[in-house]
Structure formats: structure tokens, C-alpha cells
Amino acid sequence: MSTTTTAAPPTPEYLDRAAMVTFTPTRYDAMVHTGILTSEDKVELLENHVVLKMPGNPSHDGTILRISKRLVRRLPAGWDVRCQLAIVLADSRPEPDLAIVPEDPDDYTKRHPAAAETRLVIEVANTSLLIDQRDKARIYARGGVVCYWIINLEANRVEVHAQPSGPCDSPAYASVVNYAPGDLVPLILDGVTVANIPVAELLP
Numbered sequence: 001m002s003t004t005t006t007a008a009p010p011t012p013e014y015l016d017r018a019a020m021v022t023f024t025p026t027r028y029d030a031m032v033h034t035g036i037l038t039s040e041d042k043v044e045l046l047e048n049h050v051v052l053k054m055p056g057n058p059s060h061d062g063t064i065l066r067i068s069k070r071l072v073r074r075l076p077a078g079w080d081v082r083c084q085l086a087i088v089l090a091d092s093r094p095e096p097d098l099a100i101v102p103e104d105p106d107d108y109t110k111r112h113p114a115a116a117e118t119r120l121v122i123e124v125a126n127t128s129l130l131i132d133q134r135d136k137a138r139i140y141a142r143g144g145v146v147c148y149w150i151i152n153l154e155a156n157r158v159e160v161h162a163q164p165s166g167p168c169d170s171p172a173y174a175s176v177v178n179y180a181p182g183d184l185v186p187l188i189l190d191g192v193t194v195a196n197i198p199v200a201e202l203l204p
Contacts, residue, residue, distance in 0.1 A: 018049035045093040074195035089143035098122040115143040126153040142171035
């Protein structure tokens with residue numbers, strides 16, 4: 001286990017896949033509601049930019065399924081795992097590969113969960129690694145998402161980001177800890193460790 005720090009880049013890594021114009025979250029939500037954007041449009045809103053999502057590959061998609069099954073087995077009652085579904089941030093509507101949120105009486109059919117409700121987001125990264133390490137980390141830290149995991153398929157490790165800065169000039173997580181095969185990753189919900197998951201179970 002090792003601890004590292006990550007500096008935010010001067011410009012987003014995703015700009016080559018972003019629309020030329022920017023959109024407010026309200027306008028983006030309206031485009032989804034009215035059907036201008038549909039499930040066929042593989043996009044998400046990041047910092048007011050509509051950005052094309054990276055296409056999946058077997059390693060990426062299979063790892064999402066693998067992690068989802070292991071999280072569901074370990075979660076106590078009262079929690080849900082969301083897979084590639086939106087969460088609400090002030091300037092973004094990211095769709096993390098996985099997220100853990102409290103159960104909702106309406107199963108989130110009337111709204112998306114907010115950042116304050118989202119206890120963990122997970123991105124599985126190979127071709128999207130720089131975007132996940134720089135842009136998504138900045139976005140989730142600014143939004144106050146308490147914990148962010150990157151399943152780094154290139155380096156064969158789990159990067160756990162904690163202690164978000166919230167809104168500021170250089171949003172970031174104060175703590176970034178790398179877990180390698182042989183380590184146990186703590187799954188912490190509301191300050192309580194509900195499980196310690198072997199890294200080998202999370203990697204393909």
C-alpha cells in the first residue's frame with residue numbers, strides 16, 4: 001500500500017470529445033426530459049460540457065460486472081449499487097461506472113441521487129485513465145463526493161481518493177491511497193467500515 005498525490009491539469013483531458021458549446025445542468029436535464037438526448041446518445045455532462053463517453057471493451061465492462069456482484073454481496077441493508085447511472089453535481093451529470101447510494105423509496109425513478117447522498121463512486125479505467133485520474137477526480141472532489149475509487153486496469157491497482165476539497169480554485173482529494181493485489185480495500189459507508197475487499201477480487 002502506498003500514498004500518492006495528484007495535481008489537477010490546467011485543461012480538461014476530455015475536451016477533444018466535448019461539444020463546442022457549453023450547457024447548464026438545467027438545459028441538459030431539459031434535453032434529456034424532452035428526448036433531445038436519449039439513451040442512444042452515449043454522453044454525460046462534465047463541467048457544463050456535453051462529453052462523449054468512452055466505448056466499453058470486454059475488460060472494462062466485465063470488470064464492472066465483477067465489482068458489482070462483489071459489492072452487492074457485502075452491502076448491508078439500506079444501500080443500493082447503481083451502474084452507469086447519473087448523479088447530480090452542481091455543474092455536471094456524470095454517470096460513474098458504479099456508485100453506492102442509500103435506498104430510495106421510489107428507487108430513484110423521480111430524481112437522480114445528489115452528491116451528498118453518493119457515498120462512493122467507482123470508475124473502471126484503461127483507455128479513460130487520464131480522464132478518470134484528473135478530470136473525474138476534480139469533478140467529484142468539487143462536488144463533495146466523499147470517496148472515489150479508480151480501478152486502474154493498466155497499473156493493476158485500486159486508487160482510493162478520500163477527503164474531497166469541495167468547491168475551490170483547485171478541487172482535489174487530500175488523500176489518495178493505492179492498493180495492490182494482496183491488499184484489502186476498506187469499503188466505508190458513513191464512517192463505518194462495512195467490508196474489507198481483496199484487491200484481487202476487484203481486478204480482472
